[in-house]
Every structure is written in C-alpha cells, then in structure tokens.
Amino acid sequence: xxxxxxxxxxWQTVTITRIxxxxxxxxxxxxxxxxxxxxxxxxxxxVRLTAPDGYQARRSYSIASAPEGGETxxxxxxxxEDGEVSPFFHEIAAVGDEVELRxxxxxxxxxxxxxxxxxLLVGGGSGVVPLMAMVRHRAMRKSLVAxxxxxxxxxxxxxxxxxxxxxxxxxxxxxxxxxxxTREPARRPSDYARRVDTAMMVQxxxxxxxxxxxAFVCGSNAxxxxxxxxxxxxxxxxxxxxxxxxxx
Amino acid sequence: MVTRGFSSGRKPPTDTDARIPxxxxxxQGFPVLSAGPTPHVRTEDWSFTLKHGPRPIKKWNWxxxxxxxxxxxxxxxxxxxxxxxxxxxxxxxxxxDILADAGIEPPTAFTLALGFDGYTxxxxxxxLTAGKAMVALLYEGKPITPDHxxxxxxxxxxxxxxxSAKWLNGLQFTERDEPGFWELRGYHIYGDPWRExxxxxxx
Numbered sequence: 001x002x003x004x005x006x007x008x009x010x011w012q013t014v015t016i017t018r019i020x021x022x023x024x025x026x027x028x029x030x031x032x033x034x035x036x037x038x039x040x041x042x043x044x045x046x047v048r049l050t051a052p053d054g055y056q057a058r059r060s061y062s063i064a065s066a067p068e069g070g071e072t073x074x075x076x077x078x079x080x081e082d083g084e085v086s087p088f089f090h091e092i093a094a095v096g097d098e099v100e101l102r103x104x105x106x107x108x109x110x111x112x113x114x115x116x117x118x119x120l121l122v123g124g125g126s127g128v129v130p131l132m133a134m135v136r137h138r139a140m141r142k143s144l145v146a147x148x149x150x151x152x153x154x155x156x157x158x159x160x161x162x163x164x165x166x167x168x169x170x171x172x173x174x175x176x177x178x179x180x181x182t183r184e185p186a187r188r189p190s191d192y193a194r195r196v197d198t199a200m201m202v203q204x205x206x207x208x209x210x211x212x213x214x215a216f217v218c219g220s221n222a223x224x225x226x227x228x229x230x231x232x233x234x235x236x237x238x239x240x241x242x243x244x245x246x247x248x
Numbered sequence: 249m250v251t252r253g254f255s256s257g258r259k260p261p262t263d264t265d266a267r268i269p270x271x272x273x274x275x276q277g278f279p280v281l282s283a284g285p286t287p288h289v290r291t292e293d294w295s296f297t298l299k300h301g302p303r304p305i306k307k308w309n310w311x312x313x314x315x316x317x318x319x320x321x322x323x324x325x326x327x328x329x330x331x332x333x334x335x336x337x338x339x340x341x342x343x344x345d346i347l348a349d350a351g352i353e354p355p356t357a358f359t360l361a362l363g364f365d366g367y368t369x370x371x372x373x374x375x376l377t378a379g380k381a382m383v384a385l386l387y388e389g390k391p392i393t394p395d396h397x398x399x400x401x402x403x404x405x406x407x408x409x410x411x412s413a414k415w416l417n418g419l420q421f422t423e424r425d426e427p428g429f430w431e432l433r434g435y436h437i438y439g440d441p442w443r444e445x446x447x448x449x450x451x
Contacts, residue, residue, distance in 0.1 A: 010449065013249060046330075048271075050249055055256030058271050058330055084273065092253035099251055105447065107433030108283050221280040225395060228285035238285045239366070245280055 011048060011100045012037075016093055017072055023158045025079050026126055028064065029089060030072040031101065039067050041137035042110040042130045042216065045075070045103030049088055059085040062129040062218075062244075063104065064161075066136035073101075076160060078126040109216060109244045113138060117145035120204065120212035120236070122196065122227045124152045124219025125160075130244060131218060132161050135175065139168055148176045148204045152196050152223065155184045176207045196227045201234035212236060218244040267324055268332050269441035275331035280395045283429065287365050287415050291399050296383065297362075297418040298350050306350040310399070314385065316341045316349055321382055323405035325412070326441035338403050340384035343376040343419070356421040360428060361402045361413035369413050369428035370437070371404055373421065380406060383416055408439040408446070 018030040041063075048058040065074035079090040093099075111119065111134045119138075121131040128151050138147055153159045159179060169177035180192035180200065192200055205211065215236050217227045224245045231241055268274060291310040298305040308316075322337045347354065354373045361369050375381065384392060384403040392398030397414025404411045410430050431437050436445040444450060 010447070049251040049254040051254050051256040052250050053256050056271065057254075057273065060329055088251070088254050097252055098249065100249055102447075105434060108429075221395065225280075225286060232285060238287070241285050243282060243284055245282065 011102050013098050014073070014101045016095055016097045016099070019093070019095060022076055022160050025158065026076050026160050027079075027090060028074050028076045029093065030065075030074050031099075032072050033101070037073060037104070039063060039073075039104035040110040040112055041067060041133040043104040043106045043133075044130065045073070045101050045105060047075070047085060048100040048102065049085060050100070057084045059083075060105070062133070064129045064132045064136075066133055066140045068140045069136060076126065076129045076132075109218070109242050111137070111214065111216065113141045113143035113145055116213055117147060118208040118210055118212045119145055119147040120201075120208065120215040120231070121147065121149040122152075122201075122215065122217045122219075122231070123149065124196070124223030124227065125154070125158070127217075127219030127223065127244070127246070128160055129218075131216060132165075134216070135165070135168060138175065139171075144174050146174045146176075146208050146210070148178060148207050150178045150180065150196060150200065150204050150227075152180045152182060152219070152227075154182050156181060156187055176204075178204055178207075196223070196230055198230045198233040201227075201230045201236070205234060205236075212240065215241045216244075217241060219246075221245045264334070267334065269326055270444045271446075272326055272330055272332040272441065275333050278333060278336075278396065279327065279329070279331060281327065281329060281410075282395075282414065283367070284365060286394045288394050289364050289399055289415055289417075294399050295417060296346075296400065298346060298352075299418060299420040300355050301420070301422065305352060308349075313341065313383075313400070317345045318385070319345070319382060321384075321403065321405070323403075325405050325409050328408040328410055328435065328439070328446050332441075336405075337388050338382065338384040339386040339389070340382040340400070340403065342379060342382045344379060346383065346419070347377070354421065356423055358422045358425045360420045360422055360426055361411075361416060362418040362420055363413050364415040364417045367413055367415070367429050369402075369411050370422075370426055370431060371407065371411055372425065372438070375404060375407065376419070380404065406440075408436075408441055410435065411439055 014031040020028045044062045061075045064076045123131045186193040297307045381404040402413045
C-alpha cells in the first residue's frame with residue numbers, strides 16, 4: 001500500500017484537433033494534450049499506436065510548434081512507404097482520433113532565446129521540423145538573436161513551411177532564410193540549386209553579424225554528415241555543432 | 249488504449265518476435281545517431297586509456313591494442329529510438345582481456361566510457377566483464393567506419409545502444425554511478441531494453 005498518489009503513466013492520450021497538408025509527402029497533425037505539456041524548441045515526442053491484439057508500434061517525431069505557440073502540439077510527419085506509424089497518420093488518422101504520446105524528450109538538440117546566438121540552422125527535408133520550432137520560438141519571443149536557416153529540399157513544392165518561413169524572413173528582424181533546391185532551379189535571388197557545401201556555409205555565415213555561437217543540423221544521416229563537414233570546413237568548431245539524424 | 253484503425257497487420261512479418269524487446273521494431277539497415285559531427289580519428293592518433301578516477305592505469309596505442317586477444321561477438325542490438333537489428337557481427341577485445349593485460353581486477357563497481365568527442369556514458373562494471381562487453385574494432389570483418397564509431401567503439405549489446413560509446417578512447421572506473429552525456433539529458437541511468445528503461449523515470 002502506498003499513501004502517495006499512484007504513479008502516473010508517462011504516456012498521455014492526445015486528440016488530433018487539426019490536420020494540415022504541408023507538402024505532397026508531409027502533413028501536420030495538431031495534437032491536444034490531456035494534461036499540461038511544457039517543452040523546449042527542438043525536443044521530440046514518442047507516439048504509440050496500439051492494435052486490438054495488443055501489438056504496439058512507437059516512433060519518435062520532432063515538435064514543429066513553438067513552446068509558447070498555443071495549447072496544441074504540431075507534429076509534421078513525412079509518409080514513409082514502408083513505415084508502420086507514418087502510413088497510419090497519412091491514411092487513417094482523422095480529426096477527433098486519439099493516440100498516445102510521451103514526452104517531451106531530448107535535452108541536447110534544444111534552443112531557447114536565452115541561449116543567445118548568432119544561430120546557424122541547417123535542415124534537410126523533414127529535418128527542418130525541430131529547427132522550425134526554434135525559428136517560431138524566436139519569433140514568438142520577439143527575439144532579435146541573429147539566425148540563419150539553410151534549408152535544403154528537393155523541389156520548391158517540398159519546402160515544408162515555405163510561406164511561413166518566407167514571411168518570417170521578410171520581417172528583417174535578424175532571421176535570414178536560405179533555400180537550396182537539389183532537383184530544381186533556384187526561385188529566389190538569394191537561393192541555391194545544389195546540395196549543401198562549404199561555400200554555401202561560408203556565405204550563410206557572412207549573413208550573420210558574428211560567427212555562430214551554436215549550429216543545429218538535422219536531416220537524414222547522409223545530409224547531416226555532409227552539412228556538418230561543410231560547417232567544420234567553413235570554420236565552425238565541431239563542439240558548437242549539434243546534430244540530429246534519422247533514417248539509414 | 250486501442251488506436252482506431254491501427255492493426256498489427258502493419259507489423260513487418262517476423263517469426264522471431266521473442267528476440268524483439270518491448271516497443272522495438274526490426275530494422276534491416278544500420279541507422280546512425282550521434283549528438284554532433286562525426287570525428288575522423290586516425291589510427292596513428294588513436295589511444296586507449298584505462299583509468300581509476302583521474303589516475304591512468306595503462307595506455308595502449310593502436311598497434312598495442314590490436315595485439316590483444318581478438319574475440320568475435322554476434323549479437324542483436326537495440327537502439328532507444330526503437331529499432332532492433334539482429335545478428336550484428338563484431339570483433340574486438342573483451343573488457344576482460346583489457347583488464348587482464350593491465351594486470352588488475354576491476355577496482356570499483358562503476359565505469360564511465362569515454363569518447364574522443366567528449367561523449368561519456370556510464371555502465372556498471374559487472375555489465376562490462378564476464379564476456380558481456382568488448383571494445384569492438386571490426387564490424388562484419390571490416391574496420392568500423394567513422395559514422396558507426398570507428399576506429400573503436402564500446403559494444404555492450406544487452407543495454408540500449410547509446411551505452412555502446414562510439415570513438416572510444418578510454419574506460420574510467422568511478423566510485424559512484426556517474427551519469428554520462430545522455431543520462432544527464434533525460435535518458436535512463438541503466439538502459440535495459442527488456443525492461444524498457446528508455447528515459448530517466450522509467451522503472
């Protein structure tokens with residue numbers, strides 16, 4: 001017998017309140033927690049699905065929303081054809097459905113405006129998601145920390161959060177957006193049409209008022225390896241570079 | 249809580265469920281996870297130091313370390329990000345053989361694994377000895393690539409794989425169980441996949 005309260009499960013039920021397609025392969029799911037959920041920009045959650053026979057599948061997803069962005073948590077989930085969990089979200093999940101969520105998780109790939117900058121963010125594909133949380137956090141806090149986001153996507157229509165990012169960059173409050181497309185020509189004068197490389201990192205850094213205090217890199221393993229090596233070759237000390245990788 | 253519309257039919261077919269710890273799924277590839285850029289450690293710059301607290305007990309260079317007895321271990325490995333990979337084949341030096349070469353018995357009950365990149369992770373000493381763990385030098389018969397922790401990584405296959413420190417350059421015996429890099433950032437102090445000890449407060 002225990003006099004204290006029963007141990008609370010680390011899992012909580014969350015309700016899907018909104019679904020928004022972001023790109024042909026990425027859809028945002030807005031989740032309403034059933035109990036208070038405080039997190040930091042860059043953190044992730046585990047999502048758990050349970051079948052009638054008791055089988056459970058879980059996957060980790062980065063949070064795209066800013067901690068101060070409201071009551072719901074936004075996950076931007078890419079559909080993986082051979083996946084177990086992402087096809088459920090893309091093909092079955094509907095507003096009102098409940099799933100289980102655990103988190104927030106991760107204490108390294110995180111940034112808050114009090115950490116300062118300049119901040120250099122480098123994302124490939126859906127690797128932009130935790131960086132988006134940082135960019136949104138910065139905007140919500142009205143932070144003036146100089147920040148550059150270098151975002152690599154295959155084509156213009158796969159630039160997740162594209163309109164919102166361009167709007168934020170047009171505020172000219174110290175947030176700078178560099179898009180690079182790997183399978184299409186560049187659309188904006190400041191953009192590129194190639195894979196990330198050292199020259200691109202050098203040029204991104206010239207857009208910051210001082211060398212970066214922290215760099216965050218997220219994407220596939222191949223992307224993160226290439227981007228981190230480009231940053232090191234561009235003069236960013238390895239100790240300032242934090243990475244998050246997914247996929248094989 | 250059953251999830252509407254989710255069925256175990258999505259589970260990849262396998263007749264080896266008993267080898268997959270709770271909450272894990274079977275992965276055929278070999279995903280890479282790390283907190284920072286991949287260090288490229290040259291074997292001519294490589295060394296391995298056994299320490300008791302701050303005090304070095306013995307240090308080996310690459311040639312000296314490779315002259316220690318090599319042992320094969322083929323094991324299933326389990327990453328806290330939920331993938332499990334079967335039958336990964338490693339060769340390296342058992343921690344037992346490192347201790348024997350240094351001529352010591354383990355001086356304390358706890359150990360910190362140390363990486364060239366500053367990474368640390370704590371493992372009880374008894375989880376490293378009695379043939380349970382090695383410093384791996386080869387994966388599938390070839391030198392371990394930098395992204396998988398080469399030239400040498402710790403292999404503690406019965407714990408979640410963050411305990412198997414990449415780019416290993418030493419083992420340090422400590423008086424107390426001292427949390428390492430991820431253990432200070434929300435991950436479990438011990439990390440047994442069969443008890444699903446993923447995060448700090450898991451039982």
